[in-house]
Amino acid sequence: MSRTTVAQILRSSNSPGSATVKGWVRTKRDSKAFSFIEINDGSSLANLQIIVDATIDGYETSVHSLRTGASIAVEGEVVASQGKQKWEMQAASLMVLGNSDEDYPLQKKGHSPEFLRSIAHLRPRTNLFGAVFRMRSRMAYAIHNFFQQRGFVYVHTPIITASDCEGAGEMFRVTTLDGKTLDKSPDEDFFGKPAYLTVSGQLEGETFACALSNIYTFGPTFRAENSHTSRHASEFWMIEPEMAFCDLQEDMALAEEMIKYLVSDALENCAEDLEFLGKFVDKGLLERLKFVATRDFERISYTDAVELLLKSDKKFEYKVEYGHNLQSEHERYLTEEHFKCPVTVYDYPVEIKPFYMRRNDDEKTVAAMDLLVPGIGEIVGGSQREERLDVLRANIKHHDLSEEEYYWYVDLRRYGSVPHAGFGLGFERLLMFVTGVSNIRDVIPFPRVPGSAEF
């Protein structure tokens, strides 16, 4: 008989009749005449309760010695439960596929996220991580839906790249030189020049936007920053749409629309997992998500934001000053205390932003934007790109970059240049926002952070 998932059984409205389920034992309660076994196969948060009478074949040898974590296959009749769940299974036969050693580390009680991180190979078997990673999968799917429905083309930008800097942080070097040859010149290395893991697919994305109009990337990126916070990882996934014939206004509108779309999709399709997360991880989660899905976001220029911060009674650890980046505490004040909703801050001072952002007519600011959300801070960063050849060239020079290195990027401005814009969305930051999980290491299957690349 083919396998029925736990989710299929639990969600059926009529009695499903006889079925075979396979999964892992979450808990077992023995009585003299029978045992209750709860199994989970990851198809849903909830477990299926199975009643095994002691009269069943092999009860003494198999069921009695069954431990938490064991994998089993059970065939039986699904019947209405006398307990608090709707359905349960009366086992006709039970097969132990693999018992679990007695030192199985997952108990039938709450564990700290730090401990679970140390057993990242087993943590998807917990309610929390099952919920988080089902949602991660759903959100990835929803991201593709969002862009595909709008006619965006999915582009795979390279993971190994030779163009350095881009102003997006420290890079990991990729090399085949070993301990003996490490002092050799990069000319003799695998690619004939220094190569790195990408920190962003944006520049390559722009080349495709300048041909296919609307594109997006969705893939891993790497930053060798030595940052120790709950919001940074060395390897993370990023979504980067890029649109030709597009200005900053349309760019901001797309970012806001996207966040709303993803939050709505989660509410619609991850109800069971969200209910769990709202109960055990973040009490205000559902309320916040519903709020974000329905309410308009705020927008404020950098200049106005600075003024607003200066006028506020709030005491900040760091001074608010025009021309400086907004500190985390400033961003959080805007989104969490002042507006109490997602806020897009736009038109930043030219000095604090990278070379490719479009200079505004005031000559003091660039057409850049950051979308801030409560609890996380910056979740999206984007800009309209500089499409004017002479201005871009001057910027490259001003930032001490080599125009030769970026000849292909400059070429886009020589052959049919168009206004274009895009943004980057940190996938894990989105997941933190949508799941209420407060540490980035708990929304990525195997986190890589400075000093740690286990599993």
Place this chain on the structure above:
RNA sequence: UCCUCAGUAGCUCAGCGGUAGAGCGGGUGGCUGUUAACCACUAGGUCGUUGGUUCGAACCCAACCUGAGGAGCCA
């Protein structure tokens, strides 16, 4: 890179200068449909590491390691 806090049983923690403890988990047995089941018994620890102070250190001091939180950088 900087600042702060924490490392005691498999897990969560108490003990804070005088012979190492609890709950949960594990093992064994019992049990009336249980649901983080219940009851009884039981095994389990170089108290993160290395030095120092002391008659005596899990406890005081120093350095280091690991983890967490925050800052910066960013997504």
